[in-house]
Amino acid sequence: MSVSHSLHLRLFTPPPTAIPTHLPPPTLLLPRSAAHRRLPSLRASSSPEILVSDNNGAPSPPPSDPSSIEVDAVTEAELKENGFRSTRRTKLVCTVGPATCGFDQLEALAVGGMNVARINMCHGTREWHKEVIDRVRRLNHEKGFAVAIMMDTEGSEIHMGDLGGASSAKADDGEIWTFSVRAFDSALPQRTINVNYEGFAEDVKVGDELLVDGGMVRFEVIQKIGPDVKCRCTDPGLLLPRANLTFWRNGSLVRERNAMLPTISSKDWLDIDFGISEGVDFIAISFVKSAEVITHLKSYIAARSRDSDISVIAKIESIDSLKNLEEIVLAADGAMVARGDLGAQIPLEQVPSAQQRIVQVCRQLNKPVIVASQLLESMIEYPTPTRAEVADVSEAVRQRADALMLSGESAMGQYPDKALTVLRSVSLRIERWWREEKRYEAMLLPSVGSYFSEKISEEICNSAAKMANNLEVDALFVYTKTGHMASLLSRCRPDCPIFAFTTTSSVRRRLNLQWGLIPFRLSFTDDMESNLNRTFSLLKARNLIKSGDLVIAVSDMLQSIQVMNVP
Numbered sequence: 001m002s003v004s005h006s007l008h009l010r011l012f013t014p015p016p017t018a019i020p021t022h023l024p025p026p027t028l029l030l031p032r033s034a035a036h037r038r039l040p041s042l043r044a045s046s047s048p049e050i051l052v053s054d055n056n057g058a059p060s061p062p063p064s065d066p067s068s069i070e071v072d073a074v075t076e077a078e079l080k081e082n083g084f085r086s087t088r089r090t091k092l093v094c095t096v097g098p099a100t101c102g103f104d105q106l107e108a109l110a111v112g113g114m115n116v117a118r119i120n121m122c123h124g125t126r127e128w129h130k131e132v133i134d135r136v137r138r139l140n141h142e143k144g145f146a147v148a149i150m151m152d153t154e155g156s157e158i159h160m161g162d163l164g165g166a167s168s169a170k171a172d173d174g175e176i177w178t179f180s181v182r183a184f185d186s187a188l189p190q191r192t193i194n195v196n197y198e199g200f201a202e203d204v205k206v207g208d209e210l211l212v213d214g215g216m217v218r219f220e221v222i223q224k225i226g227p228d229v230k231c232r233c234t235d236p237g238l239l240l241p242r243a244n245l246t247f248w249r250n251g252s253l254v255r256e257r258n259a260m261l262p263t264i265s266s267k268d269w270l271d272i273d274f275g276i277s278e279g280v281d282f283i284a285i286s287f288v289k290s291a292e293v294i295t296h297l298k299s300y301i302a303a304r305s306r307d308s309d310i311s312v313i314a315k316i317e318s319i320d321s322l323k324n325l326e327e328i329v330l331a332a333d334g335a336m337v338a339r340g341d342l343g344a345q346i347p348l349e350q351v352p353s354a355q356q357r358i359v360q361v362c363r364q365l366n367k368p369v370i371v372a373s374q375l376l377e378s379m380i381e382y383p384t385p386t387r388a389e390v391a392d393v394s395e396a397v398r399q400r401a402d403a404l405m406l407s408g409e410s411a412m413g414q415y416p417d418k419a420l421t422v423l424r425s426v427s428l429r430i431e432r433w434w435r436e437e438k439r440y441e442a443m444l445l446p447s448v449g450s451y452f453s454e455k456i457s458e459e460i461c462n463s464a465a466k467m468a469n470n471l472e473v474d475a476l477f478v479y480t481k482t483g484h485m486a487s488l489l490s491r492c493r494p495d496c497p498i499f500a501f502t503t504t505s506s507v508r509r510r511l512n513l514q515w516g517l518i519p520f521r522l523s524f525t526d527d528m529e530s531n532l533n534r535t536f537s538l539l540k541a542r543n544l545i546k547s548g549d550l551v552i553a554v555s556d557m558l559q560s561i562q563v564m565n566v567p
């Protein structure tokens with residue numbers, strides 16, 4: 001049986017106006033302690049072309065070669081081994097830290113399915129992070145991966161200092177500790193903790209409860225002496241470097257002057273400049289309170305990076321970010337359910353419903369969403385997860401979040417590869433269960449486009465996804481320059497995988513964060529007939545598809561939809 005129907009819609013509406021690149025310099029809100037610091041002059045942004053080799057180590061032709069097709073080495077192996085129906089739909093983000101910063105360790109994560117490497121600017125030096133970025137680049141270049149890089153800012157919430165170099169400190173019941181905003185030149189006195197926020201000693205009151213990392217350790221404020229705040233430990237535990245601090249009065253989180261701290265601190269701006277000059281793929285912004293900060297940052301990036309192809313991810317981890325969720329998600333290019341800090345700001349029992357809501361809002365507004373923090377916390381120390389952790393991971397997969405993230409498990413845990421394997425196998429198992437049970441997902445998806453041409457793209461993708469499910473096609477193909485049409489298909493969470501063909505390596509890396517997309521780099525033209533024929537022969541030559549496979553192809557140049565068997 002051979003099907004080859006095609007329906008073309010051509011469109012003459014003008015494309016949406018481009019984002020202006022000549023924006024006034026953004027005003028920088030600096031915390032008092034750092035207001036004197038200036039931003040350094042910016043280096044030109046680099047967007048290196050990446051040469052990708054295949055699994056056998058033989059370098060493939062440079063990206064400009066019109067006859068080449070590039071796909072992630074691991075994905076290719078997976079496609080060949082299991083056929084494309086069973087490729088993993090849920091994407092995986094790994095935080096890189098001391099346990100995983102070496103080249104071989106990064107390669108092990110990439111082989112294990114890491115789609116995005118996250119670096120957390122709360123920890124380590126810029127030089128350290130640059131080395132990690134360089135290694136990931138080399139890995140992509142030499143070994144044929146397309147691992148994207150996400151830089152996560154520190155944000156200016158209140159946190160402890162770095163414990164004078166110690167990896168942790170134990171606080172025991174009843175002990176008196178000093179939390180101080182003083183700068184100590186020499187070693188920290190015993191049971192003393194530095195606090196990064198200058199207004200701390202003024203803002204807290206005797207009787208307040210001080211929570212470290214949302215309650216891992218608790219103290220009661222018993223005395224204030226100038227810059228020093230004496231506290232008694234009421235809930236013992238381990239203090240970790242740069243742990244988050246919140247203080248509570250009469251059972252409520254205190255949000256006074258500390259709530260006025262800028263979302264992006266002066267140190268964050270320096271880190272952002274670093275991220276732009278390094279050409280990272282994503283910048284995740286901590287403690288976002290409003291949409292303005294996202295819009296501001298996006299215009300800053302657009303004015304400073306030549307191709308402005310860095311996506312901004314809004315971290316939802318505060319009360320304000322939940323209040324302003326829709327507008328924040330709308331302004332951003334994606335969001336993260338940062339359950340660590342979120343759980344310190346809202347009661348823990350409210351975190352699961354917040355997660356569900358954030359995932360749903362992102363899906364409706366067509367923005368990728370990452371579920372993060374403590375997914376496999378026990379695996380920092382133990383080689384197997386708890387049953388509860390497996391259930392939590394399953395729930396995030398079942399909610400059809402775009403991506404799951406490892407934090408301490410991969411940054412400083414003892415079993416980073418095992419933790420990644422758990423995420424991978426749990427994702428695959430749930431996804432297989434959907435296919436076995438034919439659990440297609442029918443979520444009402446509102447229209448998100450503001451232009452008529454965008455609405456057409458949406459309708460095409462919604463229809464293509466529905467047809468793909470009803471006709472049980474083997475794959476959806478999408479030809480997309482910006483990646484937008486691929487994300488619209490991904491939003492429908494169709495039953496079959498989506499092969500996303502795009503012309504640039506940077507778009508390909510960014511598509512790596514989105515549910516169900518298998519991103520390929522391929523140069524193509526406006527002639528869909530020839531694009532399809534060329535893709536079929538390139539994929540067939542690599543044994544990725546075979547004659548007779550049923551495919552639905554859509555493209556954002558032609559706004560077309562075609563159903564056909566691979567010849």
Ligand SMILES: Nc1ncnc2c1ncn2[C@@H]1O[C@H](COP(=O)(O)OP(=O)(O)OP(=O)(O)O)[C@@H](O)[C@H]1O
Pocket residue numbers: 095096097098120122123124152240286340341406407408409411412
């Ligand atoms: N670059 C690094 N250098 C040293 N330790 C790191 C590094 N990155 C992460 N870690 C360690 O791994 C732990 C977990 O990392 P992660 O960045 O996910 O957590 P986090 O600090 O809770 O996140 P966030 O600050 O964004 O809320 C950290 O608490 C820290 O101990």
Ligand SMILES: CC(=O)C(=O)O
Pocket residue numbers: 286315317337338339340341342372373407
């Ligand atoms: C990831 C992060 O920032 C959090 O969970 O708080």
Ligand SMILES: [K+]
Pocket residue numbers: 120121122152153154155286
């Ligand atoms: K961070």
Ligand SMILES: [Mg+2]
Pocket residue numbers: 286317338340341
């Ligand atoms: Mg956080």
